[in-house]
Amino acid sequence: MKALQDVAISTRFAALPQQQTGHGGARTRSWIAPGDRLGDSTFADATPVERWFQIAGVEVDAAPTARAIVALGDSITDGYGVKDGSHQRWTDGLARRLSTHATTQDVAVLNHGIGGNCLLAECSGTNALARFDSDVASQPGVRYLIVLEGINDLGALGRERVATPEERRAHVARMVGGYAQIVARARALGLKVIGGTVMPFAGNEYYHPDAAAEAARQAINVWIRTPGHFDAVIDFDQVVRDPARPDRLLPAYDSGDHLHPSMAGYRAMADAVPLTLFAR
Structure with missing residues (x-):
């Protein structure tokens, strides 16, 4: 095979x-x-x-040098909008890139994205922190973890009512604590843990985020980008945002719902992952 x-x-x-x-x-x-x-x-x-x-x-038999990346995420990692059978998720594109380079061709990508998933809240499926043991720690050969979670946590807080500034601050603090716990648990297993910045979602009609939600997203991304919080960062936000309107996806990378990437957006995400993160 x-x-x-x-x-x-x-x-x-x-x-x-x-x-x-x-x-x-x-x-x-x-x-x-x-x-x-x-x-x-x-x-x-x-x-x-x-x-x-x-x-x-x-599970498959593999060479002793084989390694795996777990991509822990929500519908953006699950591949919402990808045509059935086309293998165009950003994780698929990353796997193809890894396979073509001698220093990374023994690295597999395990897609553990769940549509509607949250970092901490029980949105769709068990939250990312609670599924760490089953979806990360117990996976054979895992050496790396990419965390791209949080957009549903941010969106859900203000979906049905306007959250107070105090609620927003407390929510951001809880999310930061959740990321920190995942990082600590991954490092305890000897994994390299990589943070993905939360992508723009202004204009989305399901979450209809306001300026306060965008400020919370920016605060989360500042924490993710801060050296030492993660072992490395993939700045997906910078890759897919519209430079003229940075709270929104670039139109070419927008599937149309202003939250999920288009096929071009998923390709841009895959191409933005530095393969040097996984080189032997």
């Missing part, structure tokens, strides 16, 4: 599962068919579904 090659996994259930886990934002097609079809390579009468079921990960 070659690097970056697609994998087909067939699973048979003796009876309908009483419970099922699924990834609604998989951007990849599954096929469902009745009967024992483990030996069927065509699945001619199967029903296509745009999500994954039951499978949480795939």
Whole structure:
């Protein structure tokens, strides 16, 4: 099997599962068919579904030098807006770049983005801090962690009412504390932990962020950029923002909802990651 090659996994259930886990934002097609079809390579009468079921990960044998990056994030890492099966998430682009360089071709990228996820709050799925053990610490071969979380925490605070200045300050302080805990836990495992700055989202109609939300985002990014807080920083904010309106995504990098990147935006994010961070 070659690097970056697609994998087909067939699973048979003796009876309908009483419970099922699924990834609604998989951007990849599954096929469902009745009967024992483990030996069927065509699945001619199967029903296509745009999500994954039951499978949480795939472990493979690898060379002793193999290493992995965990990308811990929300829908921007999950790949919201990416066409199904096209592998155009920013993590996919990063994996392709890593595979073409001799010093990084043994580095894998584990996409642990969950659409709607938050750093601390229970938004969609378990929050990033609470899933650190399962999604980071327990992953075989992990050596690096990229954290790109926080936009949903910032947006949710003022979505249904105007937050007070005191609430904003306390919210920023809690988020900073959450980042610091993730950094400390990653360093305790010997991981290099890399912070991704929170990207602009002014104009988004779901969160409708105001000037106070933008000031909070700027405060978070100042903390992320401060030397010593993370082992390194990928300034995604600087990459995708509109220089003329830095609280907004550059139009070419905007999917249209003023929060999620376009395909060009995801490519720009992938290209902005310095491969020297992961070189042997």
